[in-house]
Amino acid sequence: MKRFIVLLCLLLAAPSARADEALRLRQRTSINQIGARLLASHLRHNGMANAMVSGPSLFYGLSVLALGADGASRNLLRSQLLSDQGVEASVADIAGPLAKQLSTEVTAGETGGSFRLSQGVWSTNGASGSQPFLLKREFVLAAQTHYGASHRLIDFEAAGAAQTINSWAEQRTNGLIPSIIDDPTLAKLRWVILNTALFEGGWGTAMQRVAPGGAYRFVTLDGRPQAARSIRSARYSAQVVDLEDGSVAFQLPFAGEKYAFLVHVPAAEQKHIDRWLLEAAIPALPETTQRVFSGNGARQPLMVQLPSFSFSDGVSMVTGSPIAADLGLAPLFDSSANLDRLSAQPSQLGLVRHHSRIELNENGVRAAATTLIGGIRRTSIGPVSPTRQIVVNRPFVFAIVARASQTLLFNGVLMAPPPDAAR
Known part of the structure; x- marks a missing residue:
C-alpha cells in the first residue's frame, strides 16, 4: 500500500515538476521579448496591418547561428537571447532543453494541440564555378546535437536550388508556408540556417x-x-x-x-x-x-x-535594416562580425527573412513560421x-x-x- 501511495504521489508530481522546469528555462531566455519586439518593430516600420511573428522561430534560428559565432558577436547573441547574463551557461545549454519542453507531437486520432520546431543548415558546394563554402565539422555536429539540425551541401547557384530549401520548409509546415527564398536571392548567399515552427490545435x-x-x-x-x-x-x-x-x-x-x-x-x-x-x-x-x-x-x-x-505575413532584415537595429542585431551584418566557429572562410550575415501564416476558424488554429538566416562572404554584400x-x-x-x-x-x-x- 505504501508503495502504491508513493508511486501515485510521484505520478501526480511529475507534470508539475515538468511545468516548473519549463517555466524556469523560459525565464532564463528572452524568447518572449524577442517576439514582442519583432512584432512592434515590424508594425512600426512596415505599417499597421495584420501581422504575426514567431519568437521561437527567430530565437532558434539565432541560437544555431550563436554556435558559429565567437568574440563580440557571440557575446552579442548571448545578450539578445538570454536574460540570465550572470550564469556561465551557453545559449545551447538553455535553448536546447527548452525546445524539448515546448514541442509536442500528436499521433493520428488525437485532438490535443501540437507544436514542432525543425532546423536545417545548408551551404553551397560551388558546383557552378564559385568557391564552395565549407562549414566547420564542430559547428555542424553542435547544431545536430543541440537542435537536431540537418546539414546539406547543394549548389546555391543552380537553377531550382531554392526549391530544395522551400520544399523542406513546406513539408515541415504542412504546406502553410510553401516558399521562403527564390533562386536569385539564394545565389548571393553562401550558407543558410532555416528554422520552421508549426502549431496545430483544436479548441x-x-x-x-x-x-x-x-x-x-x-x-x-x-x-x-x-x-x-x-x-x-x-x-x-x-x-x-x-x-x-x-x-x-x-x-x-x-x-x-x-x-x-x-x-x-x-x-x-x-x-x-x-x-x-x-x-x-x-x-x-x-x-x-x-x-x-x-x-x-x-x-x-x-x-x-x-x-x-487567415492571413500570411513576412518581414526581412538586411544591412542597414531599422528592424535589425531595433532587435540589436545590426552588428552581425557588419564586416566585423565574428563567425569564425561556423567556417574557416570569412563570412557575415546577409539576410534574415521571417515568414508566417495563421488560419483560425471554428475547428481550431493552424499557425506556422519560418526564419531563414543567410550568410555572405565578408566584403560581399477576481x-x-x-x-x-x-x-x-x-x-x-x-x-x-x-x-x-x-x-x-x-x-x-x-x-x-x-x-x-x-x-
Whole structure:
C-alpha cells in the first residue's frame, strides 16, 4: 500500500515538476521579448496591418547561428537571447532543453494541440564555378546535437536550388508556408540556417461558426464597421485579467490544455488603438501573458465571440535594416562580425527573412513560421461572477502560448478580418 501511495504521489508530481522546469528555462531566455519586439518593430516600420511573428522561430534560428559565432558577436547573441547574463551557461545549454519542453507531437486520432520546431543548415558546394563554402565539422555536429539540425551541401547557384530549401520548409509546415527564398536571392548567399515552427490545435471548448449578416461587426483601425464571419464559444471557465488601462486579456484553451490562445482587446473607450498597440499592448505582451497564465486570479464563466480569419505575413532584415537595429542585431551584418566557429572562410550575415501564416476558424488554429538566416562572404554584400460575454470586434493582440512555460509561440495583431472572412 505504501508503495502504491508513493508511486501515485510521484505520478501526480511529475507534470508539475515538468511545468516548473519549463517555466524556469523560459525565464532564463528572452524568447518572449524577442517576439514582442519583432512584432512592434515590424508594425512600426512596415505599417499597421495584420501581422504575426514567431519568437521561437527567430530565437532558434539565432541560437544555431550563436554556435558559429565567437568574440563580440557571440557575446552579442548571448545578450539578445538570454536574460540570465550572470550564469556561465551557453545559449545551447538553455535553448536546447527548452525546445524539448515546448514541442509536442500528436499521433493520428488525437485532438490535443501540437507544436514542432525543425532546423536545417545548408551551404553551397560551388558546383557552378564559385568557391564552395565549407562549414566547420564542430559547428555542424553542435547544431545536430543541440537542435537536431540537418546539414546539406547543394549548389546555391543552380537553377531550382531554392526549391530544395522551400520544399523542406513546406513539408515541415504542412504546406502553410510553401516558399521562403527564390533562386536569385539564394545565389548571393553562401550558407543558410532555416528554422520552421508549426502549431496545430483544436479548441478545448465547443465553438460555433457564425455567418456574417447578424449583429456582429468588426470595427477596423479607422473606425469603420465591417461585416465578418465569426466564431462563438460555448460557456467555459477561464481567468480574465482586467488591466489598468481598461483593456481585457483572456485565454481560449486548446484541446489537451498544454497550449492556449491568448486575446488582449482594447478598452471600449480607447480612441488611439494604433498607439495602444505599439506603446502598450505589444511591449507588455510578455507581462500580460504571465498575468493571464499565472493562475493567481479567480476563474469566471465566459462566452466569447471573435472573428475567424487567415492571413500570411513576412518581414526581412538586411544591412542597414531599422528592424535589425531595433532587435540589436545590426552588428552581425557588419564586416566585423565574428563567425569564425561556423567556417574557416570569412563570412557575415546577409539576410534574415521571417515568414508566417495563421488560419483560425471554428475547428481550431493552424499557425506556422519560418526564419531563414543567410550568410555572405565578408566584403560581399477576481470572485466567481455570472457568465461574462466578450465580443472581440476591434483590432486586438493575439498569441498562441505554451501554458507551462508561458512561452509566446506566435504573437500578432488583427487590424481587420481579410475579405474572405466575410464569405
